Amino acid sequence: MISHISRFMQEETNFLFIIFRTPHQRKKIRRREMTKVTSALETFGRNILLSSNSKRKEYDFVWKHLSSCQKILDVGCGVGLFLHYAPDRIIGIDINPHNVNFCKSKGLQAFVGDALILDFPDDSFDGVHSSHVMHVFTPHQAMTFVKEMCRVCKPGGKIVVTLKHDHPYFWQNPENSRPYPPSVFYEMSRPQASTEKPRNNPMWDDLPQFEPVDINYRHPPLYYVMMYRSRNRLRVSMALNVLQCKFGLKKYWTFDAYSIVLENRKQLSA
Ligand SMILES: C[S@@+](CC[C@H](N)C(=O)[O-])C[C@H]1O[C@@H](n2cnc3c(N)ncnc32)[C@H](O)[C@@H]1O
Numbered sequence: 001m002i003s004h005i006s007r008f009m010q011e012e013t014n015f016l017f018i019i020f021r022t023p024h025q026r027k028k029i030r031r032r033e034m035t036k037v038t039s040a041l042e043t044f045g046r047n048i049l050l051s052s053n054s055k056r057k058e059y060d061f062v063w064k065h066l067s068s069c070q071k072i073l074d075v076g077c078g079v080g081l082f083l084h085y086a087p088d089r090i091i092g093i094d095i096n097p098h099n100v101n102f103c104k105s106k107g108l109q110a111f112v113g114d115a116l117i118l119d120f121p122d123d124s125f126d127g128v129h130s131s132h133v134m135h136v137f138t139p140h141q142a143m144t145f146v147k148e149m150c151r152v153c154k155p156g157g158k159i160v161v162t163l164k165h166d167h168p169y170f171w172q173n174p175e176n177s178r179p180y181p182p183s184v185f186y187e188m189s190r191p192q193a194s195t196e197k198p199r200n201n202p203m204w205d206d207l208p209q210f211e212p213v214d215i216n217y218r219h220p221p222l223y224y225v226m227m228y229r230s231r232n233r234l235r236v237s238m239a240l241n242v243l244q245c246k247f248g249l250k251k252y253w254t255f256d257a258y259s260i261v262l263e264n265r266k267q268l269s270a
Contacts, residue, residue, distance in 0.1 A: 034232050035231075035232060055081070057216075057218075058131070058162055058216070058218060058257075058259055059081070059082055059085065059131075061216040061259050062082070062129055062131070062160045062162065062259055063085055065127075065158050065160055065214065065261050066127040066129060066158060066160060067085075067086075068126075069089070069125070069126035069127030069157065069158065070089060070126050071089060071091075071124070071125050071126050071127075072086070072089055072090040072091070072125060072126065072127040072128070072129060073090075073091055073092075073093070073118075073120070073124070073125045073127075073128045073129070073149075073152060073153075074090055074091070074092040074093070074129045074130070074131075075093060075115045075118070075128065075129070075130035075133060075145075075149060076093070076094055076095070076115055076130055076131070076132070076133035077092025077093060077094050077099070077103060077110055078094060078099050078132075079099055079102050079103065080092055080099075080102070080103035080106060080108045080110060082129060082131065083103060083108040083109070083110065084106075084108070087107065087108050087109065090109070090129075091109045091110070091111070092108065092109065092110040092111070093110065093111050093112070093113035093115070093118070093119075094110065094112065094113070095112065095113070095114055095115070096112075097112050100112050115130070115133060115145050115148065116137075116141055116144050116145060116148060117148070118148045118149070118151070118152050120152045121152075122151050122152065123152070123153070123154045123155070124152045124154075125152055125153055125154065125157065126153075126154055126157050126158075127153070127157055127158045127159070127160070128149045128152060128153045128157070128158075128159045128160070129159075129160045129161075130145075130149065130160075130161050130162070131161075131162035131163075131259075132162060132163060132164065132257075133145075133163070134146075134161055134163045134180060135163045135164050135170070135176050135177060135178065135179055135180060136175050136176055136177055137177055138177050138178075139178070139203065140201075140203045141177075142180060142184075143188065143203040143204075144203075146159075146161075146185075146188060146208055147206070147207075147208045149161075149208075150208035150209070150210055150262075150264055150266060151208075153264045154264065155264055155265070155266050155267060156263070156264060156265075157263075157264045158261055158262070158263060158264070159210065159261075159262040159264060160259055160260070160261050160262070161185075161259070161260055161262070162257065162258070162259040162260075163179075163180060163257065163258070164176070164179060164256065164257045165179050165181060165255050165256055165257055165258055166179040166181065167179075167220055167256040168224060168226060169220070169224070169241075169256060170256070182212070182215060182258060182260055185210075185212050185260055185262065186212060188207060188208070188210075189207075189208075189209070189210050189211060189212065189262070190207070208264075208266065209264070209265045209266045209267075210262040210263060210264050210265055210266075211262065211263045211265055212260055212261065212262055212263075213261050213262070213263045214260075214261040215258055215259065215260050215261070216258060216259045217255035217257075217258045218255055218256060218257040218258065219245075219250035219251055219252050219254065219255055219256070220241075220245075220250065220251050220254065220255070220256040221240075221241040221242075221244035221245050221249060221250060221251070222244055222249040222250055222251055223244065223249075224241060225237040225240045225241055
């Protein structure tokens with residue numbers, strides 16, 4: 001009996017709470033509903049991005065260069081989108097154990113590892129891939145990252161790096177350190193510092209030997225929508241930008257990301 005009364009009281013209070021909301025409570029509920037709608041929009045945008053054009057085009061370009069490789073390493077594999085291209089030939093490493101566990105749950109080969117100290121002997125892979133990782137590194141780390149990929153790649157093998165280019169969107173992610181334009185790879189592949197033009201920073205020591213051989217650009221949306229007033233508006237902006245790209249409304253004369261193919265020209269390790 002007592003429990004019935006208490007349940008009745010509770011239901012009654014909830015009911016009254018719903019009927020007699022203060023303006024503050026109404027605002028809170030409206031905001032909660034709005035967040036649900038905008039997160040659904042964001043997920044929708046993200047799914048379009050992953051399932052459609054830009055991501056697939058990016059990976060298709062990478063695969064054109066790596067498909068002939070027997071053993072491939074994917075550095076910073078994330079949730080393993082690239083590993084699906086050839087699960088028996090591609091090994092992924094990522095610093096985030098959650099991503100690695102997710103890949104493993106899908107039957108993919110993935111291990112926890114740091115891109116800056118690759119836990120593989122020299123010349124272990126015919127091809128090395130890394131997408132959307134390098135721009136989180138500082139210049140010194142970025143150089144180490146490229147050197148490590150060249151080290152584990154066999155002479156004559158291919159290294160394909162995809163990274164974001166300078167664009168307003170780049171600076172929204174607090175993880176991002178700095179953009180590295182394609183010219184950086186040409187600088188990195190220059191012959192060792194000469195006596196006429198010495199480079200004093202130790203990051204230039206033991207430069208990797210590679211040659212950029214191909215490049216593919218990703219184009220940003222025609223009108224870059226950016227509403228900063230709230231997280232919800234930012235989400236709507238993201239969805240609108242993705243939708244523009246989906247329908248081909250892009251700035252074809254510039255790029256916000258690119259994939260560069262490097263041919264490993266190093267000599268065989270002793
Ligand atoms: C933006 S995600 C890209 C994932 C995937 N490559 C793709 O293109 O979908 C960047 C990934 O790099 C990983 N990462 C960041 N720093 C790393 C490091 N030092 N070593 C290995 N992985 C790293 C992150 O955990 C994350 O999964």
